[in-house]
Amino acid sequence: QVQLVESGGGTVQSGGSLRLSCTASGFTFSRAAMNWYRQAPGKAREHIAGITNVYDTYYSDSVKGRFTISRDNAKNTVSLQMNSLKPEDTAVYYCQTLIATVHHWGQGTQVTVSS
DSSP: OOEEEEEOOEEEETTOOEEEEEEEESSOGGGSOEEEEEEOTTSOOEEEEEEOTTOOEEEOTTTTTTEEEEEETTTTEEEEEEOSOOGGGOEEEEEEEEETTEEEEOOOEEEEEEO
16 A cells, blocks of 8 residues: 655754655655645645656745755655745645545654744
């Protein structure tokens, strides 16, 4: 079955950096578009970054210029490098992919940015 496992969350001061990783299994990773979402307390889940199977990327305006998404097909891993973090980046971050019309999500990893 499809599994997505995030890692790399934690607490960092404003202006700091974190790198999130998501390791995938149960599907042909190299053919799949992969995405990062986040959800802050009391807010809707937000699509913040994506990367296609041909390495086209997408960023929301809220993270553009600060976050970088990348993938390593040899390791079935998608990563999110987060720089210049702000308190408003505090959220649970989720890895996501769409396989045969079904959305699959990881369990999420908490990122907390202190001011």
